[in-house]
Amino acid sequence: MEDNLSPAAITENLNTHFIGHKVIYYPSLPSTNESARKEAQWGAAAGTVVVADEQTAGRGRLSRTWLSPKGSVALSVILRPNIAYLPGLIMLASLAVVRAIDKTTGLKAEIKWPNDVLIKGKKVCGILIENEVRRNTLAYAIIGIGINVNIHLADFEDIFPIATSLSDEMSKAVSRLEVVRQLLMQMDKLYLDLPNEDIIYEQWRNNMVMLGKRVRAQSGESVIEGLAESVGKDGSLYVRLQDGILSRIVAGDATILRR
Ligand code: BTN
Helix, strand or coil, X not given: CCCCCCHHHHHCCCCCCCCCCCEEEEEEECCXXXXXXXXXXXXXXXXXXXXXXXXXXEECHHHCEEEECECEEEEEEEECCCHHHHHHHHHHHHHHHHHHXXXXXXXXXXXXXXXXXXXXXXXXXXXXXXXXXXXXXXXXXXXXXXXXXCCCHHHCCCCCCCECCHHHHHCCCCCHHHHHHHHHHHHHHHXXXXXXXXXHHXXXXXXXXXXXXXXXXXXXXXXXXXXXXEECCCCCEEEECCCCCXXXXXXXXXXXXXX
16 A cells, blocks of 8 residues: 655645645654744745654643654644634644545544544544744744554553544554545645635534533633533634533633543
């Protein structure tokens, strides 16, 4: 199976307007987000992609680490949209992953707020978006995406109970090249919809796994439990607390409670 993530393989007949027109590949890298940040500061064009076969210091959300052994996909895309589109950009990333997984494997993935991607309740993809804002202008946004593609999760006992991979779900290897190419094409398509925020918002909300379920949500030091009622166009999660108050969480993490 084709598993070569070289720029030539990724860009061959890639049907995009700008995403993936330039691809920078490394066999091994501490973090594609860190490398993309440097490229962005040196003036890399919007749509530039940094991809690695393996990361040695992958970064996760909320100062966590992200495991990216060989067989996974780790890539970062440099974008330079208007700052008003930042909430849409966060939604776009997880939606593009859901669509790319469907196109390459037929698996139905779901989004867990804010932008984890799950299959049958287990995490298959994490997304880390890092921006630089200068005087109310978005200098750049880095969309970092890590997908467990060909990883045997039973070999990673710490995350085995909560994570899965495309190959574990399919019981066979999956083409990382096809996953990457689909991901870039889906991101490019969705990017064109950014000015029409309702399109992306509604699809993001419709693919959200936790609405109507009891959740524990954490934002900074504060932890709340309640019913995940809705998500807002700005990307916030609304949780109905036991006393009836509707709490809005702008940033943080949430887990579905199984009771
Ligand atoms: C999370 O779920 O905590 C987010 C994980 C994001 C991981 C990706 S892999 C590519 C990019 N480079 C990084 O160092 N992190 C992101």
